[in-house]
Amino acid sequence: MGLLMFYEYLSKVETLLEENKDLELHVYLEDMHAADIAEVLENLEDDQQIQVFGLLSDEKATEVLEEINSEQFSILLKDLTYEKKVTLLENMSQDDIVDKLSELPESRQQEIIAFLDYEDAADVKELLVYEEGTAGRSMTKDYVSIRKDYSVYYAIETLRAIAPDAETIYYLYVTDEIDRLVGVISLRELIISPPNRTVDTIMNENLITVNVNDDQEDVAKVVSKYDLLAVPVVDNDNILRGIITIDDVLDILEEEATEDIFKFAGTSEYEIYExxxxxxxxxxxxxxxxxxxxxxxxxxxxxxxxxxxxxxxxxxxxxxxxxxxxxxxxxxxxxxxxxxxxxxxxxxxxxxxxxxxxxxxxxxxxxxxxxxxxxxxxxxxxxxxxxxxxxxxxxxxxxxxxxxxxxxxxxxxxxxxxxxxxxxxxxxxxxxxxxxxxxxxxxxxxxxxxxxxxxx
Structure with missing residues (x-):
């Protein structure tokens, strides 16, 4: 967002707030990009932030939560109803939740995790265990995996059931009976294959993977080198633990570049004002x-x-x-x-x-x-x-x-x-x-x- 556009957004939002035109403000916000709303929120008073955020639809509010920093994330969640918290957190991707929680005190982390269902809470807790800056911390468990003995027809039906909660469906990861990663299939290849073929006959066994303990900068280099939209993350036994998608890689590259620039200048990223x-x-x-x-x-x-x-x-x-x-x-x-x-x-x-x-x-x-x-x-x-x-x-x-x-x-x-x-x-x-x-x-x-x- 250009500087002039930002001031236009901010001025419009402040004007509508002062005039108490909540309905008009709601319509205006819904037409804005979530990243622009997040930037506007940063420049409002705390009570105004809460008021503006409360006017957003669940879908737009979820997108905004993924864009804001950890402190704002914690503040905005506090003033929501129980049902609203549950809804928004369920709609957020796991890696974004982990990214926000990692910078909050442990007591606050546990408070927020309590609003997740049992399965999501377990996944988020697992991701938080991995050391910061590793592939394990950056990955998400919202991916599509299928068994190698599935038929193409059953694999497509499985995809239909899982796809709404998956972060990406362009790659389907193939596992054996003990969840070891054995192959990958593109969505295109799955769709054009005969329904009675088994997955193991069409999967690609030439896999590019990263380990849960790999440095996130090395992960970004792998994705960049092989032009991947996502890369699977495995443990030392080749068990599939999650995936890292291209949007997360872009965040990693920005974070690592910022860190290197600060180090080269003889300072650190802790000087960033936010x-x-x-x-x-x-x-x-x-x-x-x-x-x-x-x-x-x-x-x-x-x-x-x-x-x-x-x-x-x-x-x-x-x-x-x-x-x-x-x-x-x-x-x-x-x-x-x-x-x-x-x-x-x-x-x-x-x-x-x-x-x-x-x-x-x-x-x-x-x-x-x-x-x-x-x-x-x-x-x-x-x-x-x-x-x-x-x-x-x-x-x-x-x-x-x-x-x-x-x-x-x-x-x-x-x-x-x-x-x-x-x-x-x-x-x-x-x-x-x-x-x-x-x-x-x-x-x-x-x-x-x-x-x-x-x-x-």
Missing amino acids: NDTTLFKRVRNSVMSRLPWLIITIFGGLLSARILANFQGTISANATLAMFMPLLTGMGGNVGTQSSTITVRNIATHVIEGTGIFRTLIHEISVGLFVGIVCSTMVAFAAMMMQADYHIALIVGIAMWANMTTAATIGTIVPLVFKKIGVDPAVASAPFITTTIDLTGLTIYFSLATIMITKV
């Missing part, structure tokens, strides 16, 4: 997220100061050298961040595997060499024009070239090393990279200056 309601909590989370990396930067700065102290004689002999320090460290930091960004991205998309590691390293070092040549030539020429001293120009030019090459190397190697030792490469964030490169850049610059000025 995660907490109070200013104190938001400020506390921001401080706790940013402070560790800033402290690392402080120590890096102190080490840089120590390096400068070691070369105090060189600086005193030619104070002009200090003029180019910000330029050298800044350019090195930029090159290092660029290389680390590309490397982290390639790691995340599995481009860097096997010989890909060597190719990536050679590529980034080569880029550092060539951009270093161009930039160092420009800087050396500028230094010559500013100072009319070819010694300074030569020192600055060579130092710039060496620093940019080193920065590209460090920006590539650090994420690769982190991956090797089992640490998220995204943690090789900008503060870490730039601090390291500042230290190496200053050392290169003043070591070179000391040698060349002494010779002169």
